[in-house]
Amino acid sequence: MRTVVELPAGQAGDTGAGPLLEVSGLDVTYRTARGLLPAVRDVSFRVERGEVFGLVGESGSGKSSLVTALMRLLPRGSEITADRLEFDGTDLLTMPESRMRRLRGREIGLVPQRPMTSLSPVTPVAAQLRRLTGGEVDDARLHELLTDVGLGGLKARLGDYPFQFSGGQLQRMLIAVAVLAREPSLVLADEPTTTLDATVQAQVLRLLLDLRERLGNTVLLVTHDLGVVAQVCDRVGVMYGGRLVEVAPTRQLFEDPQHPYTRALLAAMPSNQARGERLRPIPGTVSGAQLLPGCPFAPRCDRATALCWEVDPEPTEHAGRTVRCHHPGSPA
Amino acid sequence: MLSYAIRRAGGAAVVLLLVLTMVFLMLHAAPGGPETAYLGNNPTPEKRAAVLAQLGLDRPLWAQYLTFVGSILTLDLGSSLTTGTPVSELLADRMLVTLELGLVAFVVWTAIGMLAGALAAARRGRALDAVVRVGSVVALSVPSFWLGLILVLVFGLYVPGVLPSSGWATWDEGVGEHLRSIVLPAFTLGISAAGVIARTLRTSMIEALDADHVTFGRSLGLNERTILSRIALRNAVIPTVTVIGMMLGTFIGGAVLIENVFNVPGVGQLVVSSFLAHDYPVAIAATVWTAGTFLVATLVVDLLYFAIDPRIRAQFLERSTR
Ligand SMILES: Nc1ncnc2c1ncn2[C@@H]1O[C@H](COP(=O)(O)OP(=O)(O)OP(=O)(O)O)[C@@H](O)[C@H]1O
Ligand code: SF4
Ligand SMILES: [Mg+2]
Numbered sequence: 239m240r241t242v243v244e245l246p247a248g249q250a251g252d253t254g255a256g257p258l259l260e261v262s263g264l265d266v267t268y269r270t271a272r273g274l275l276p277a278v279r280d281v282s283f284r285v286e287r288g289e290v291f292g293l294v295g296e297s298g299s300g301k302s303s304l305v306t307a308l309m310r311l312l313p314r315g316s317e318i319t320a321d322r323l324e325f326d327g328t329d330l331l332t333m334p335e336s337r338m339r340r341l342r343g344r345e346i347g348l349v350p351q352r353p354m355t356s357l358s359p360v361t362p363v364a365a366q367l368r369r370l371t372g373g374e375v376d377d378a379r380l381h382e383l384l385t386d387v388g389l390g391g392l393k394a395r396l397g398d399y400p401f402q403f404s405g406g407q408l409q410r411m412l413i414a415v416a417v418l419a420r421e422p423s424l425v426l427a428d429e430p431t432t433t434l435d436a437t438v439q440a441q442v443l444r445l446l447l448d449l450r451e452r453l454g455n456t457v458l459l460v461t462h463d464l465g466v467v468a469q470v471c472d473r474v475g476v477m478y479g480g481r482l483v484e485v486a487p488t489r490q491l492f493e494d495p496q497h498p499y500t501r502a503l504l505a506a507m508p509s510n511q512a513r514g515e516r517l518r519p520i521p522g523t524v525s526g527a528q529l530l531p532g533c534p535f536a537p538r539c540d541r542a543t544a545l546c547w548e549v550d551p552e553p554t555e556h557a558g559r560t561v562r563c564h565h566p567g568s569p570a
Numbered sequence: 571m572l573s574y575a576i577r578r579a580g581g582a583a584v585v586l587l588l589v590l591t592m593v594f595l596m597l598h599a600a601p602g603g604p605e606t607a608y609l610g611n612n613p614t615p616e617k618r619a620a621v622l623a624q625l626g627l628d629r630p631l632w633a634q635y636l637t638f639v640g641s642i643l644t645l646d647l648g649s650s651l652t653t654g655t656p657v658s659e660l661l662a663d664r665m666l667v668t669l670e671l672g673l674v675a676f677v678v679w680t681a682i683g684m685l686a687g688a689l690a691a692a693r694r695g696r697a698l699d700a701v702v703r704v705g706s707v708v709a710l711s712v713p714s715f716w717l718g719l720i721l722v723l724v725f726g727l728y729v730p731g732v733l734p735s736s737g738w739a740t741w742d743e744g745v746g747e748h749l750r751s752i753v754l755p756a757f758t759l760g761i762s763a764a765g766v767i768a769r770t771l772r773t774s775m776i777e778a779l780d781a782d783h784v785t786f787g788r789s790l791g792l793n794e795r796t797i798l799s800r801i802a803l804r805n806a807v808i809p810t811v812t813v814i815g816m817m818l819g820t821f822i823g824g825a826v827l828i829e830n831v832f833n834v835p836g837v838g839q840l841v842v843s844s845f846l847a848h849d850y851p852v853a854i855a856a857t858v859w860t861a862g863t864f865l866v867a868t869l870v871v872d873l874l875y876f877a878i879d880p881r882i883r884a885q886f887l888e889r890s891t892r
Contacts, residue, residue, distance in 0.1 A: 311788050313780065314694075343790035350789075355782040358801050360808070360880060369800070370790045399880040416790060 256327055257284035258424055258456045259308070263321035266303045266312065266480075276528050277303040279480040282321075282553060283560075285424070290450070290457045292467040292488065294503070295477030298525065301460045302351070304477070305428045308458075309346060310338055325424065343372070347422035349430045349446065353409035357400040364396035367411060371419040387414040387445060406438035413445060421453050428460045443470070464507050468492055476500050479527030479534025481550075486559030496557050496566040498539045533564070541565045574886055578872055582865040587639070589861040593854055594638050598631070625850075642858060648851040650844075657855045661837065665859065667738060668829070668836035671759065672821045672863075674752055679760030680767060680814060687771030687810075692798050694776060702768055710765030714824055718758045718831035725754060736833045755832040759824050763817040770813040774806035781805070808879050815871035822864045 266278035278300045285291045293301050307318045310330065323330045325346065330338070342348075350356045357366050367383075368375050375383070381393055387410040392403075400408060409430060417425050427446060431439035447470060450457055461467060467474050467488060474491050476484045476499065484497040495501045527534035532547040539546065543564065551564045622628045626637065641647065647657035683706075690702035725735035733754055739747040778784065779802050787797055826838035833839070837856050844852035876882055 306785075309789055311785055339791045339793065341791070342788065348786065348789035350782060350786050352782050356786040358781075358783045358805060360804055360878070361801075369796070370787060370792070372791070399884070401881060401884070412786065416786075 255287075258287045258326055259285040259458070260322060260324040261308075261320065262323075263319075264304070264307065264323060265317075265319045266300070266307045267317045267319075268303075268313075269315040269317075277480055278307065279528060281477075281480075281482045283475050283482055283485050285456055285458055286472075287423075288454060288456055289472040290447075290459055290470055292471030292474040293458060293460045293477060294462070294464060294467055294474060296462075299477040300480040300528070301477055302428055305348070305426050305458065305460060308426060309342055309348060310335075311342075311348075343370075343416070343422065344420050345422050346424045346426065347416040347420070349409070349413055349416050349425060349427040351429045352433050353412055354400070354405050354433065356412055357408065359400055362397045362399055363403070363411060366400075367396075367415050370415045375419065383414040383418055384411065386418055387411070387449075388441075389414070404438075405434045406442060409434060409442050410445065413442070413449070417446070417449050417453070417455070421455065423455055425450070425455050425457045426460075427457060429462065430459075432462060464504065476503065479530070481534055481562055482553075482560075483535065483562045484559065490557075490559060494557065494568055496559065496561045496568070497535075497563050498541050498565075499535045502538075533562075574876055575869075575873060578869055582869050585865055586858075586862060590639055590642060590858060591635075593857050594635055597850065597854070638854075642854070647855045650852050651849045652847050652852075657851050660840065660852060661855055661859060664835060664837045664840050664856075667834060668825050668838060669863075671752060671755055671829070671834060671836060672825055675756040675760035676763075676818075676821050678756065679764040683764035683767030684771050684810065686764075687768040688775060688798070688803055688806075690768070690772045691775035691779070691802070691806075699772075702772065706765040706768040706772075708765070710762045710769070712762065714758050714762055714820075715827050715831065717761070718755075718828055721754050721758060722831060738832075738834045738836075755828050755834050758831070759821060759828045763814075763820045766813060766817060767810060771806055771810045774809045775802045778802040778805040808875070811871060811875050811878065815868055815875070818864060818867045818871065822860060822867065826860070 261284065262282040264278055264281040265276060268275040268277055281300075281304060283291075293304070295301055303312070306312050308323075308325075308330070310318070312318060318331065320331055325341070330341075333341070357363060364377075364380065367380060371380075371383075380396070381390075384390065384392060384396075389407060389410050392407070395402070403411075413430075416422075425446070430446065431442050434442060443466065446457065446459075449455075459466075459471060471488045473485065473487050475482050476491075476497065478499045484491065484495070484500045486496070491500065492504065495504055527537075530536065530547075530550075532545075532550055533539070533542070534550075536542040536546045545564050549564070551562045553560050553562045554566075556566050557568075619628070626634065629637075645658070647661070649656050650660060686702045686706065690699040693699050722735045725733050734747075734751045735754060737751065739751040741748050775798075779797070784797055784801060787801060792801075825836060826841055828834070829836045829838035830842055837859055840852060841856040841860065843849075844856055876886070
């Protein structure tokens with residue numbers, strides 16, 4: 239039998255019992271040749287300790303921009319503003335760069351989207367992996383790390399260059415340095431398997447989840463794959479046009495989507511088609527959605543009203559989750 | 571690596587043969603043959619025929635060509651038609667002068683160009699970057715011949731005695747004197763190449779700083795110094811070496827102009843003076859030496875490229891094992 243001990247509210251901060259990540263009113267703006275592009279707009283959510291938080295949304299909806307902003311690694315000329323951006327109770331926005339740098343890799347780890355280009359092409363992998371772990375790792379430890387991510391057989395090849403390895407092997411190496419070597423408490427995985435072969439995708443994802451089991455870290459998993467979300471995420475955030483349009487526990491989201499975009503997304507899932515439903519691609523495209531004055535989904539939404547075109551809906555609590563829609567609700 | 575070197579050297583030999591052929595054909599097409607060096611004004615036809623026979627110029631073209639290539643390959647370069655000095659002797663002295671001038675200009679200016687480019691990239695958008703950007707455009711667009719003349723004028727006329735504006739002091743004349751005499755020609759010879767190198771390295775480094783692997787390195791807390799000097803620079807050097815290879819022509823070809831402007835007794839000056847004097851053997855030897863030096867330098871840069879880019883190496887190994 240398990241006993242749940244309720245902590246007095248005052249102690250929550252000291253024992254690290256609050257959310258691991260708390261984001262509120264986050265905006266990310268790129269300065270481009272064609273003007274300002276608000277890639278992330280007024281995004282608020284929290285990631286609880288130990289959970290796997292999924293982030294879904296089509297290409298260009300702002301998922302990578304959000305993840306990159308969390309590490310303050312956006313390219314030059316872009317701007318982050320937020321009402322609140324806290325990791326483990328500490329404000330990330332006002333943190334000096336030198337402290338932020340110490341946090342990167344040690345407290346927050348990033349598993350990148352394109353493993354094939356995430357190591358320098360001109361330096362042997364062993365030297366790079368050592369450098370990436372802060373130079374504190376000797377050969378024996380490096381080998382141990384690689385064995386732990388299923389690359390024990392590569393010992394003799396560590397003097398080789400990145401292009402001499404497969405995408406799956408590289409992603410395992412990157413996971414070894416980003417997740418395993420220094421055990422950060424938050425792992426940001428930005429579509430960690432999209433560029434890999436289908437057969438390897440499941441293995442790499444499995445590795446990430448096994449490590450999480452072992453190390454007890456928290457994972458923010460960006461993915462296109464709703465099947466993966468259903469299997470591994472505790473909660474999910476759905477992004478559209480720079481907004482987080484719905485945040486809900488995975489089960490609720492799948493059983494009873496409230497935002498019209500979430501519903502369309504679920505309807506377009508291959509497994510739903512396999513069950514005999516007719517294919518329902520979402521009509522229209524996402525491009526330019528960030529710049530609309532009203533709801534970004536209005537041009538493609540079957541419920542859109544005049545209000546939707548004019549006024550951007552605020553996030554509201556609805557049916558046990560957060561939704562950004564003037565007319566939320568279950569399918570009619 | 572060795573077989574790559576051999577293959578590239580083979581390619582260079584073919585190019586050298588083409589150069590020889592072109593020099594040969596050009597000399598034959600040019601008005602006023604080598605016999606001009608021997609004959610005064612209004613020579614009699616008999617005298618001309620005698621000289622032609624003596625020089626072997628009355629033989630069929632293909633026979634002359636074979637003799638010509640053969641003599642070059644056996645390094646039997648003959649003697650100057652005007653002074654009688656063996657060509658090899660003439661060339662030996664001047665070769666050292668040109669090589670020294672070219673090498674000094676190359677090493678110093680490449681180092682300056684790379685340093686400026688790397689610093690500009692590291693301080694992107696700041697004052698130093700602006701200085702380098704403007705400076706490099708000015709450097710690469712100034713015609714070196716014109717710059718040389720201006721410097722001769724300035725240091726010869728307006729501020730005499732600061733730096734020698736003409737001539738070349740040998741080592742025997744004192745190390746200080748020698749080095750002082752290199753300054754202006756070397757400055758003029760390499761400045762435009764340095765501009766190109768600085769711009770290329772700056773652009774390549776800025777590009778490299780956008781790479782996925784730099785972002786990944788940053789996500790693991792690497793400091794900016796490591797990112798710049800170990801990662802971005804290492805990647806940016808590859809396209810820069812290509813450009814350096816392309817700039818070699820400026821250093822070697824440029825020497826012809828610059829040596830004449832500053833009156834430096836090198837091969838470049840010899841090329842011009844021997845052509846003007848119709849001194850056939852000297853002109854050939856000087857031209858071929860210049861072309862040969864260019865080929866060797868290009869070969870060295872190519873091998874360097876091979877050494878710094880593991881992907882090129884791998885591609886080559888793949889091809890040669892297939
Ligand atoms: N460096 C940048 N400069 C300018 N605009 C950018 C930059 N990076 C992304 N964008 C734009 O910001 C928007 C959001 O891009 P982002 O990469 O965050 O989307 P994403 O959801 O991660 O997409 P994907 O699923 O394709 O990775 C897009 O319109 C994109 O074109
Ligand atoms: S706010 Fe209006 S347009 Fe936007 S999703 Fe809701 S119903 Fe559709
Ligand atoms: Mg992305």
